[in-house]
Amino acid sequence: MFGLMQDRPLLVSSLIEYADQIHGETEIVSRCADGMHRGTWRSTHKRARQLASALIALGVKPGDRVATLAWNSHRHLELYYAVSGIGAVLHTVNPRLFPEQLTYIINHAEDTLLFYDTAFAPLVEKLKPELPTVKHFVVLADEAATAAVQKSHPYVRSYEALLSGQRDDYVWPVLDENTAAALCYTSGTTGNPKGVLYSHRSTVLHALASCMKDVLGLSCQESVLLIVPMFHASGWGVPYSAAMAGAKVVFPGAALDGASVCELLNSESCTLSLGVPTVWLGLLAYLDKHPESKPKHLRRMLIGGSAAARALIARLESELSVDVIHLWGMTEMSPVGTASQRPRHWNTLSSDEKLDLKVKQGRVMWGVELKIVDDNGQALPHDGKAFGTVKVRGPWIAKSYFRSEGGSIVDDDGWFSTGDVATIDPSGYMQITDRAKDVIKSGGEWISSIDLENAALVHPAVQEAAVIGVAHPTWQERPLMLVICKPGQSVTRDELQSVLASKVAKWWLPDDILFVSELPHTATGKLNKLKLREQYQHHKLPT
Ligand code: AMP
Numbered sequence: 363m364f365g366l367m368q369d370r371p372l373l374v375s376s377l378i379e380y381a382d383q384i385h386g387e388t389e390i391v392s393r394c395a396d397g398m399h400r401g402t403w404r405s406t407h408k409r410a411r412q413l414a415s416a417l418i419a420l421g422v423k424p425g426d427r428v429a430t431l432a433w434n435s436h437r438h439l440e441l442y443y444a445v446s447g448i449g450a451v452l453h454t455v456n457p458r459l460f461p462e463q464l465t466y467i468i469n470h471a472e473d474t475l476l477f478y479d480t481a482f483a484p485l486v487e488k489l490k491p492e493l494p495t496v497k498h499f500v501v502l503a504d505e506a507a508t509a510a511v512q513k514s515h516p517y518v519r520s521y522e523a524l525l526s527g528q529r530d531d532y533v534w535p536v537l538d539e540n541t542a543a544a545l546c547y548t549s550g551t552t553g554n555p556k557g558v559l560y561s562h563r564s565t566v567l568h569a570l571a572s573c574m575k576d577v578l579g580l581s582c583q584e585s586v587l588l589i590v591p592m593f594h595a596s597g598w599g600v601p602y603s604a605a606m607a608g609a610k611v612v613f614p615g616a617a618l619d620g621a622s623v624c625e626l627l628n629s630e631s632c633t634l635s636l637g638v639p640t641v642w643l644g645l646l647a648y649l650d651k652h653p654e655s656k657p658k659h660l661r662r663m664l665i666g667g668s669a670a671a672r673a674l675i676a677r678l679e680s681e682l683s684v685d686v687i688h689l690w691g692m693t694e695m696s697p698v699g700t701a702s703q704r705p706r707h708w709n710t711l712s713s714d715e716k717l718d719l720k721v722k723q724g725r726v727m728w729g730v731e732l733k734i735v736d737d738n739g740q741a742l743p744h745d746g747k748a749f750g751t752v753k754v755r756g757p758w759i760a761k762s763y764f765r766s767e768g769g770s771i772v773d774d775d776g777w778f779s780t781g782d783v784a785t786i787d788p789s790g791y792m793q794i795t796d797r798a799k800d801v802i803k804s805g806g807e808w809i810s811s812i813d814l815e816n817a818a819l820v821h822p823a824v825q826e827a828a829v830i831g832v833a834h835p836t837w838q839e840r841p842l843m844l845v846i847c848k849p850g851q852s853v854t855r856d857e858l859q860s861v862l863a864s865k866v867a868k869w870w871l872p873d874d875i876l877f878v879s880e881l882p883h884t885a886t887g888k889l890n891k892l893k894l895r896e897q898y899q900h901h902k903l904p905t
């Protein structure tokens with residue numbers, strides 16, 4: 363027997379309609395190349411409907427892919443709603459990728475329109491001859507700023523000119539909720555980047571579940587500074603979940619340095635911000651020199667994308683008086699999967715015990731099933747010790763890549779293997795020990811590169827550390843640590859080894875420590891261990 367409830371599809375357009383109706387006056391603030399823009403959820407909805415009319419006038423059909431190459435801004439938000447709203451697919455492209463990867467991705471997606479920040483005009487100019495499917499190139503700027511770009515790139519159109527004069531009474535179509543809404547390529551896998559194709563249903567369900575207090579905890583009382591880029595895993599779904607919650611959203615544009623971030627946090631009374639660890643390290647470095655800029659309204663900081671080290675969490679909490687929440691997920695998961703939520707007995711814990719929990723990536727949110735398995739696929743116990751590959755399953759987790767690239771990505775029971783290695787403790791807190799390919803295999807045992815990096819960060823002179831496995835004749839691999847010191851500070855190898863020895867087992871200690879001036883990062887801000895392994899493949903360990 364079926365229930366007798368209404369069967370209304372879960373659509374992205376319902377989010378912006380709701381935000382307009384109930385939170386229409388709530389602000390959407392954006393720092394763009396052409397100045398600060400102040401709008402509201404209502405004006406976002408109005409402009410998204412104008413953009414929808416413009417897209418249709420340009421010939422965009424349901425299912426067509428429309429690409430963006432842009433930092434976080436109100437215009438990017440309008441594209442999120444207009445493109446998906448008409449049944450087309452929003453393809454967010456990461457501008458930090460190499461030109462060859464950009465060309466591959468845009469051609470693979472067969473994007474028909476490309477919307478981009480004026481700063482990327484020279485890059486797009488270079489790519490243009492290789493992009494046969496793109497019919498229109500639109501810069502996210504008004505007519506005056508576009509005119510300046512048109513002098514050297516005459517084919518570009520102005521976003522504002524496209525919108526002006528368009529009707530704002532467009533009615534969003536009632537689509538099948540399984541219609542594709544957005545596309546994001548991940549380079550976390552081997553081979554070419556692969557497209558993760560989100561549906562309206564998966565997007566709305568992820569937004570709904572991630573709003574929960576123990577995950578992002580969004581509400582209409584929050585002012586959110588969205589630092590995580592909208593081109594990477596839909597900005598952790600915040601462009602959608604913030605509409606559902608009616609939160610104020612502040613978009614920082616391209617300036618993510620400590621000074622610019624602090625300025626926005628204070629001027630927009632931001633209560634919550636989301637970003638990768640590197641951004642927060644930059645913020646702390648800035649505040650060391652400018653303590654007067656300390657954010658006054660910030661209450662919560664959500665960190666994910668790479669492991670947040672204990673030392674970073676401790677500093678942020680004590681120096682900024684904020685609550686740090688550690689998130690884990692991936693592009694294939696829409697992206698949020700776990701959050702380091704507070705357990706019921708939180709108030710009985712010592713501050714050290716609280717930090718022990720916050721360093722873990724946390725408990726899985728409702729809607730995501732998660733397990734750790736050994737090399738034979740057997741589930742491992744939740745004892746906080748056994749570590750194995752993390753597998754996930756759920757309604758906002760990919761079952762296949764776009765155009766079936768790479769074949770089937772789930773096992774016979776529908777589980778997707780994340781490529782991360784983790785432990786799960788008896789209370790369900792997961793702790794990532796490594797990416798499967800980064801774990802150091804020494805004498806048949808595994809050494810966690812993340813644990814070693816976090817241990818190094820305990821030393822006050824260490825700014826960033828990376829650990830990779832280097833070939834060893836006896837042990838197969840041994841850890842090599844690369845360290846960047848803070849400006850004007852230093853630490854010796856021996857000092858660092860003794861700090862590490864107080865944190866990890868003796869046989870985990872790196873066989874060598876090198877001091878370097880920079881470390882390579884990927885286009886999504888993670889340490890580029892592949893590059894480091896290549897760079898140091900012939901490094902001769904003193905052992
Ligand atoms: P991406 O698909 O680019 O977002 O990358 C996802 C990967 O980032 C995950 O599979 C993890 O390896 C890593 N990651 C994300 N969040 C965390 C975290 N909190 N701690 C450790 N690794 C993380």
